[in-house]
Amino acid sequence: MLHGRTIRSTIPCGRIRSINLTSDPAGFTVVDYRSIPGRNVVALIADDQPCLAERVVRHYAEPILLLAHEDRERLITAEVDVQYEPSEPLLDPLRSPNVFKSIAIHKGDLEAGFARADEIVEGEYRVGHQEHVYIETNGVIAVPGDGAVTVYGSLQCPYYVQKALRVMLGLPAERVRVVQAETGGGFGGKEEYPSIVAAHACLLAxxxxxxxxxxxxxxxDMVATTKRHPAIIRTRTGVTREGRLTAIDIDVLLDGGAYMTLSPVVLSRGVIHATGPYRCDNVRVNGRVVMTNTPPNGAFRGFGAPQTQFAAEVHMERIAERLGMDPVRLREMNALRAGDTTATGQVLGRDTSALAVLREAVARTDFKRRRREMRGTRRGLGLALFFHGAGFTGSGEVRLASKASLELTERGARILVASADMGQGSRTVHAQIVAETLGVPYEAVEVARVDTASVPDSGPTVASRTTMIVGGLLERCAAEMRRTLGRLTPREYLKRHGPIVITKQYEAPTTAVFDEDTYTGDAYGTYAWACDVAEVEYDPVTYEIRPVHITAVQEIGRALNPMLAAGQIEGGTAQGVGYALLEEVVMRDGHMANAQLTNYAAPTTMDTPRIDVVIQERPYRHGPFGAKGLGELPFDGVAPAIANAVRHLGFDVRALPLTPERIMNAPPVRKPK
Amino acid sequence: MRFRLNGKQVDVRAPAMKRLLDVLREDCGLTGTKEGCGEGECGACTVLLDGQAVNSCLVPFGQVRGRSVKTIEGLRGRHPLQDAFITEGGAQCGICTPGMIMAAAALPPNATLDQVRVGLAGNLCRCTGYMGIYRAVKKAQGSGLKAQARTRAKAGTNRTQKAAR
Structure with missing residues (x-):
């Protein structure tokens, strides 16, 4: 086995003049773009990202050359001299003329809405990059075969990797096999990037x-791989004296980095969630994601929704402050209810729980009384109300047309899906769904290894879709298998009729129609709803904010496995605490200056508060046993809940993370007129 | 270099400056110990050195001569911590789990929640938010105490029997 290494650009923008391996080349395998047998692209939405830079580099840490050697020490110490003609990098997204994607949502009559308003509240909100910090870094092993290749890797989306390899290697699908190894965390960070790692390992192999x-x-891993998109969000809201929202006008700008990756879809989810879970007849959301000469940003739990809902919920708090109104009352008055329409005009069903989660969170934390009591102390209490649509946005699931299969075994059944378990427990939940539907013990259900040679393409393991969508396909497979078996046991059936494999493909619930030209219609099959209450304490000497307690009330349709569901909520909440208070990617001249866990601080036990989870269940009729998507929801509301608790302390904060420097420099929250 | 590894005397040939983490994984074939950062921040590579939790990525192999190293593989059978991590949701993706369990194994048997938090502060988990880990440690403490009680009770019975004879 050889060890591989990637030689990367050390400038953010420019032309490559020369590349020289200055160490003794004995025993080295060296690969540059000329060794690529197919197309030199990382195939995803746009084929704009080269697998290896040819003449131009567009961001710091862009892959240029690949080396492999048997001896790891020699590989690490090998020196490569790359000469550049640097050019002026574009680092400020506000000044970028290169727009990857822009989206506009229009509802009602914005001008009429503002005309009816008694107050207009405006604000700008900023969030930076966030690094995934999966504890296992990106990595693959590529094994060459006779005109074929097999990749074993830490990854979320085996079929994304296979597609990228097919295009880059110019090989048919059956000659590119991708196997998911046990994966030490993903959170979106192993959605698209493993295609690049796999491509490089394959070229060397x-x-x-x-x-x-x-x-x-x-x-x-920190300097080169994708991060959560930084965002600048400008909001202007019209509101009556009583607190009714009459018009919402939002401008969303995402920094995409140097290549498109998944940015258009991140933007899409971001703009659809940008109003927060509130009813308003007159809405405009303009979003764009632009190019800068920084490493490309990509998928991260929440996928655009955390950025825009941070802005939405801090803005709601500011509206309440302006009106001198109870923030709970303001939210109660405007929260989406069954029968209301979202910004895209989606009519919400009976499983709409914004009010229910808000009331439960307020009651459970004795929010109003405790907030009054804390006034003038070092404690602050804040909340955020939020929602998250599960599955691919718009007609994404229809286009994906995912498949899942179930094979009859002597004891029960074997699940064949491409869903990658990276800690969320999808294997367990899928097996539960099948066991329950088929009427066999849980132990009688096996889950096949995720291997493109043997499992169908059930789509990527992303977008909170693995239980709701793929689990739903498995429920249909198991129901048909049960009908097929009739009164026979699996063993008897196999003996009489031979093996069977049942495959089901995604079919849209008939109601889900979305128009991608006008951005109207059912953006998601359904939404999960949540309200977080955060209690914080601040140190008047150091300006540090210590999170004390978070109560997370989340309505997720049905918790198929309450222990795993609580684990998703607790874990997502802890990541949100990091986003709110600690995690700051320092970008200097287009590269991450703090690419170490020593100075990029993910929450430890000492930084993570007590988290109380309250699960509410309002079944979604198209989800397996009523389940909605859950994985991303818990992340979305933590940062605004903490920011609003900090506002309760009197600091007017509108940007993340809430570091002591930001708190110290924050102006005071203005008292209502 | 001779040292005790998981209770057995071993003799391993490896450079004195090689990281203990790499010696364990590559020269001893014990891949249960994981690398998360290589800079002593994440604790995924935690092992016990003479009973104390250390980051094996920061220990040069030369330092273990004549000492005792315990890795996750050294928790023979199913340790109460391992069972409790499974049943209480203490593990999600699993990459931090071996190090987390070794750090938890070094805690005092009746550690309070505050002591557990401090004791595990050097071990990052990005999945669980630590709540499942606290539940697991607490449960293991309970079953550990029960196991001790059982052992004591058994020993007591034996003594009684011996006395009767």
Missing amino acids: LKSQRPVKLIYDRAE
Whole structure:
């Protein structure tokens, strides 16, 4: 086995003049773009990102050259001299003329809405990058075969990797096999990036004709791989004296980095969630994601919704402050109810729970009384109301047309899906769904290894879709299998009729129609709803904010496995605490200056408050046993709940993370007129 | 270099400056110990060195001569912590789990929640928010105490029997 290494650009923008391996080349396998047999692209939405830079580099840490060697020490110490002609990088998204995607949502009559308003509240909100910090870094092993290749890797989306490899290697699907190894965390960070790691390992493996192991160390993983998109959100809201929203006008700007990756879809989810879970007849949301000469940003739990809902919920708090109104009352008055329409005009069903989660969170934390009592102390209490649409946006699921299969075994059944378990417990939940539907013990259900040679394409393991969508397909497979078996046991059936495999493909619930030209219609099959209450304490000497307690009330349709569901909520909440208070990617001249866990601080036990989880269930009729998507929801509301608790302390904060420096420099919250 | 590894005397040839983490994984074949950062921040590589939790990525192999190293593989059978991590949701993706369990194994048997938090502060988990880990440690403490009580009770019975004879 050889070890692989990626030589990356050390400037954010410019032309490559020359590349020279200055160490003794003995034993090295060297690959540059000329060794690519197919197209030099990382195939995703747009084929704009090269697998290896040819003449131009567009961001710091862009892959240029690949090396492999048997001896890891020699590989690490090998020196490559790359000469550049640097050019002026574009680092400020506000000044970028290169728009990857823009989206506009229009509802009602904005001008008429503002004309009816008694007050107009405006504000700008900013959030930076966030790094995933999965504890296992990106890594794959590529094994060459006879005109074929097999990749074993830490990844979320085996079929994304397979597609990228097919295009880059110019090989048919049956010659590119992708196997998911046990994956030490993903959170979106292993959605699209593993395609690049796999492509590089394959090029080295095919050239050397030996297996190649390409594992990033922490610094490389942090400096080179995708992050959550930074955002600048400007909001202008019209509101009556009583607190009714009459018009909402939002401008969303995302920094996409140097290549498109998944940015258009991140923007889409961001703009659809930008109003927060509130009813308003007159809405305009303009969103755009632009190019800068920084490493490309990509998928991260929440996928655009955390950025826009941070702005929405801090803005709601500011509206309440302006009106001198109880923030709970303001939210109660405007929260979406069954029968209301969202910004895209989606009519909400009976499983709309904004009010229910808000009331439960307020009651459980004795919110109003405790907030009064804390006034003038070092404690603050704040809340955020939020929602999250599960599954791919718009007609995404229809286009994906995912498949899941179920194979009859002697004891029960074997699940064949491409869903990657990376800790969320999808194998357990899928097996529960099948066991329950088929009427066999849980132990009688096996889950096949995720391997493109043996499982169908059930779509990527993303978008809170693995239980709701893929689990739903498995429920249909198991129901048909049960009908097919009739009164026979699996063993009897196999003996009489031979093996069976049942495959089901996604079919849209008839109600879900979305028009991508006008951005109207049912953006998601359904939404999950949540309200977080955060209690914080601040240190008047150091300006540090310590989170004390978070109560997370979340309505998720049906918790198929309450322990795993609580684990998603607790874990997502802790990541949100990091986003709110600690995690700051320091970008200097287009590269991450703090690419180490020493100075990029993910929450430890000491930084994570007590988290109380309250699960509410209002079944979604198209989800398996009523389940809605859950994975991303818990992240969305933590940062605004904490920011609003900090506002309760009197600091007018509108940007993340809430570091002591930001708190110290924050102006005071203005008292109502 | 001779040292005790999971209770057995071993003799391993490896450079003195090689990281203990790499010696365990590559020279001893014990891949249960994980690397998360290589800079002593995440604790995924935690092992016990003479009973104390250390980051094996920061320990040069030369330092273990004549000492005792315990890795996750050294928790023979199913340790109460391992069971409790499974049943209480203490593990999600699993990459931090071996290090987390070794750090938890080094805690005093009746550690309070505050002591558990401090004791595990060097071990990052990005999945669980730590709540499941606290539940697991607490449960293991309970079953550990029960196990001790059982052992004591058994020993007591034996003594009684011996006395009767």
